[in-house]
Amino acid sequence: MGRHHHRLVPERLVPALGVTLLALLPLAFLTVFFVLPVGGMLVRGFYPDGAWDLSGVGEVLGRDRTARVLGFTIGMATLGTALTLTLGLPLAFVLYRLVFPGRALLRAIVVMPFVLPTVVVGVMFRALLSSGGPLGFLGWDRSWTAILLAFVFFNLAVVVRTVGGMWEGLDRRAEESAAALGASPTHVFRTVTLPALLPSIVSAGTLVFLFCSTAFGVVLTLGGLRYGTIESEIYLLTTEFLDLQGAAVLSVIQLLAVVVMLTLAARARARSEATTDRAAARSVARRPRAGDAPLLVVAGLVVAFVLTPVLTLVLRSLRGGSGWTLEHYRSLGDAGASPAMRVSILDAVQNSLSTAVDATMIAMVLGVCVSIVVSRRPRAAWASRLVSVLDGAFMLPLGISAVTVGFGFLITLDRPPLDLRTSAVLVPIAQALVALPLVVRTITPVLRSVDPRIRQAASALGAPPMRAAWTAEGPVLGRPLLAATGFAFAVSLGEFGATSFLARPDRPTVPVMIYDLISRPGVENMGMALAASVVLSLLTVTVMGVVERLRVGSVGAF
Amino acid sequence: MLRLDQLSVRFGDLVAVDEVSLALPAGEVLAVLGPSGCGKSTLLRAIAGLEDLAGGQISLDGKDLAGVPTHRRGFALLFQDGQLFRHLDVAANIAYPLRLRGVDRSETSAQVVDLLETVGLPDYANRDVTTLSGGEQQRVALARSLAAEPRVLLLDEPLSALDRSLRERLAGDLRSILTGTRTTALLVTHDHDEAFTLADRMAVMLEGQIVQHGPTQRVWTEPVDRRVAEFLGFxxxxxxxxxxxxxxxxxxxxxxxxxxxxxxxxxxxxxxxxxxxxxxxxxxxxxxxxxxxxxxxxxxxxxxxxxxxxxxxxxxxxxxxxxxxxxxx
Known part of the structure; x- marks a missing residue:
């Protein structure tokens, strides 16, 4: 008799109700810690003294400097994207369509830069290109070329992961049909493979463009404030010139651009999910042939390009005034080693770790909620539109200026009921915001890939909606959850943009300390920054090594 | 004449195709019939040049095909789910091999119309391939293969994905199209009826080896041993x-x-x-x-x-x- 209770609530509303409740928590979080700060920042700019003031918009847009900054940002992002795609596609082919010994290691090496802290990437390229570095003779130190190389270094993983994952899963029989009909390998690639890969290339390309155009840590460490990108300009206007209106205008431009790009990426992603016939279990990878030689060479060079800055960093951290030494590492525990520091770097490591643990927990709880919600496929058109809007909303933190968020935190969360300015929770919250989209992008594809008929079968056997969903989707979640946790942890450890605003001087994280060290002159400061970068890289790379062993394809793919 | 001599394909220690010898005279249809996992698809892929040979020889009209890449063999491959190019419409799919051969535009569209007529889908030229039913997709895939004027058409379970009545109807159509166009075809399948309807000759493949071959009717009624008989429905x-x-x-x-x-x-x-x-x-x-x-x-x-x-x-x-x-x- 008890079974009839269900009928009091129409059955179809039960899942809708559950999903709505799940959506509320992350939505509330996004509102308080994203919309509010960003909104607060914009209000300061456009509504300064209790009245709308848009007069500055034209003035800001008309400035020569603004045009230069926008031009530089777009130019660099375009170049960065083109170069990353050009180098990433051959690498994706080699790492995902060929089998050879050491492939797993190479895949891990290529994904590593994406989680390296931006500041560390900056330090690496400084170490490589500065006058004493192995490539110092090129004279690229503190030039836009260095920034461009760092963009490619940092974003290769996005292209390789996104396109490679797609490439690996393509049904090879379409290509074989074309070949049998008489198409040469290049013709097959151009007329069959490329069109099938295009959605993933667009998706990856858009994301790379987004990351290049909003990069902050890399630009700041490599170019100083000499090269204004839109992000560093927002930073400059906010902190140096207190020109909040100018900053607000640029933030809005950035926000619009980000929304456009995320929409494009989401469209491409939806298309690639819809049009792929996942090959039924057969492996498409094959052994390298003689004809693959040019691609293998390109891939080898790209891997060398990834390894060079890393190795340089490690080697230079071991060099002192008089040859090989561990002195930089020894001074990591010494709080008085440099006037740039108030605590020792080991203390900062401890701060970083505990902050990252908190951030990871927040990101995971919210990320799982969001993933469950956005992986539903409601039948009603309005509901499925709502789901895709939500999906997009939680991607926003990926592209919005970390500076805007960080500064927004400071100016909006500074009075009751939310007076968090001096609280230690702000840093993990900001980091969680950055990690959240990555968690969602790791877990959602896995949930979406579960055949809905398994859930229907469970329902038909009498499982209530939540139980049926758990039966179908629970078993596949284990490894993606672990992988997402590691990914979120690694990203939180390295987060620099927002943290640099929010970390209290007596509780800095390692990336913040590294930036402090390299912004001061002195060989010792640089040496310690190098050693600290090595320590931080080791931490993140170890975490990502474990994640990589979990073999979850969606990590770092978009 | 397509001739296979002692053809072997290995995957590591697994011998997928074990010293297979077959001959297929021009204009005939040969069916390789076997249960799933017997190596028949691998055999087909090897003939197409998609698998490396561990031994043996494939020759066409006396010419050894070793070292000839897939796209220069002059074959066409038809898979069970068609493998139409989704980003092209029906006409463009069929025109694909014609374009490759540099056939000019007006000649191409005339041939596309003819081929659509042949496979029983007139007026389908501008349809999006994703809107087609399974049977229609197979017909388009067949038209695309015929457009290549293949020296040998290779068919991998061409009708297996279709439901029964459609399969029977399309099998009859396919047979008359193959004989009508005098296409030499090699078919692999696990389906007796498919083999029976389409093929002049039949070869039974079990565990990588051809255990019997001959005219379809003879193989059907005179299995050489108990394994073949069991597979053929005795x-x-x-x-x-x-x-x-x-x-x-x-x-x-x-x-x-x-x-x-x-x-x-x-x-x-x-x-x-x-x-x-x-x-x-x-x-x-x-x-x-x-x-x-x-x-x-x-x-x-x-x-x-x-x-x-x-x-x-x-x-x-x-x-x-x-x-x-x-x-x-």
Whole structure:
């Protein structure tokens, strides 16, 4: 008799109700810690003294400097994207369509830069290109070329992961049909493979463009404030010139651009999910042939390009005034080693770790909620539109200026009921915001890939909606959850943009300390920054090594 | 003439294709019939140049194909799910091989129209391939393959993904298209009917080896051994006296006392029959009743009864043997 209770609530509303409740928590979080700060920042700019003031918009847009900054940002992002795609596609082919010994290691090496802290990437390229570095003779130190190389270094993983994952899963029989009909390998690639890969290339390309155009840590460490990108300009206007209106205008431009790009990426992603016939279990990878030689060479060079800055960093951290030494590492525990520091770097490591643990927990709880919600496929058109809007909303933190968020935190969360300015929770919250989209992008594809008929079968056997969903989707979640946790942890450890605003001087994280060290002159400061970068890289790379062993394809793919 | 000599393909330690030799004269259709996992698809892919050979030779009209890449072999491949190019419409899919050969625009569109006519899909030229049904997709895929004017058309279970009535209709169409265009074709399939309808010659493949081949009708009625017979649908195997008794009743001379293989259709429940049996079980199938019988002096056998027969376990019935469903091994 008890079974009839269900009928009091129409059955179809039960899942809708559950999903709505799940959506509320992350939505509330996004509102308080994203919309509010960003909104607060914009209000300061456009509504300064209790009245709308848009007069500055034209003035800001008309400035020569603004045009230069926008031009530089777009130019660099375009170049960065083109170069990353050009180098990433051959690498994706080699790492995902060929089998050879050491492939797993190479895949891990290529994904590593994406989680390296931006500041560390900056330090690496400084170490490589500065006058004493192995490539110092090129004279690229503190030039836009260095920034461009760092963009490619940092974003290769996005292209390789996104396109490679797609490439690996393509049904090879379409290509074989074309070949049998008489198409040469290049013709097959151009007329069959490329069109099938295009959605993933667009998706990856858009994301790379987004990351290049909003990069902050890399630009700041490599170019100083000499090269204004839109992000560093927002930073400059906010902190140096207190020109909040100018900053607000640029933030809005950035926000619009980000929304456009995320929409494009989401469209491409939806298309690639819809049009792929996942090959039924057969492996498409094959052994390298003689004809693959040019691609293998390109891939080898790209891997060398990834390894060079890393190795340089490690080697230079071991060099002192008089040859090989561990002195930089020894001074990591010494709080008085440099006037740039108030605590020792080991203390900062401890701060970083505990902050990252908190951030990871927040990101995971919210990320799982969001993933469950956005992986539903409601039948009603309005509901499925709502789901895709939500999906997009939680991607926003990926592209919005970390500076805007960080500064927004400071100016909006500074009075009751939310007076968090001096609280230690702000840093993990900001980091969680950055990690959240990555968690969602790791877990959602896995949930979406579960055949809905398994859930229907469970329902038909009498499982209530939540139980049926758990039966179908629970078993596949284990490894993606672990992988997402590691990914979120690694990203939180390295987060620099927002943290640099929010970390209290007596509780800095390692990336913040590294930036402090390299912004001061002195060989010792640089040496310690190098050693600290090595320590931080080791931490993140170890975490990502474990994640990589979990073999979850969606990590770092978009 | 396509000729395979001692063809072998290995995946590590697994021998997928084991010294297969076959000959396919121009204009004929050969079916390689085998259960899933027997290596028949690998054989097809090897012929297409998509798998490396561990040994042996493939030649076409006396020319060795070793080292000739897939796209220069002049074959076409038709998979069970068509593998149409989703970003192209129907006409562009069919025009694909024509473009490759540099056929000019007007000639191409004329040929596309002809081919669509041939496969029974006029007016489909501008359709998006994702809107087609499974059967329509296969027809378009066939048209695309024919457009290449392949020296040999390779078909990998071309009809297996379709439902039964559609499969039967399309099989008939496919047969007349292949003979009408005098296309030399090699088909691999696990489906007896598909092989039977389409092929002039049939080769049975088990565990990587061709165990029997010859004209379709002959292979069908004269399996060489029990494994082939079992795969071809013979369900009852008799030796010794029972074999002789049944063969004699059917008027089948069996001087060498060979084992006897029976299809269900070899024994029919019939009041006029000369053998006697007890019913153990009876199940209705689509156009008959399948009966498990205990044949007097022989033992358990499978038989067929008329669709309206009412058989209950324990009933005594008479059975008429029919030599059309029997084979001596």
């Amino acid at each position: 369900s009852t195997f008799l030796v010794g006296n029972p074999a002789e008794q049944v063969a004699a009743a059917a008027g089948l001379p069996n001087r060498s006392r060979a084992p006897l293989a029976l299809r269900r259709s070899a024994l029919r429940v019939d009041p006029e029959g000369e053998l006697k049996a007890t019913v153990r079980r009876a199940v209705a199938i689509s156009d008959a009743v399948r009966a498990d019988l205990e044949l007097d002096g022989v033992g358990p056998v499978e038989a067929l009864a008329a669709q309206d027969a009412v058989l209950t376990p324990g009933d005594r019935v008479r059975v008429r043997p029919d030599r059309a469903g029997m084979a001596l091994l």
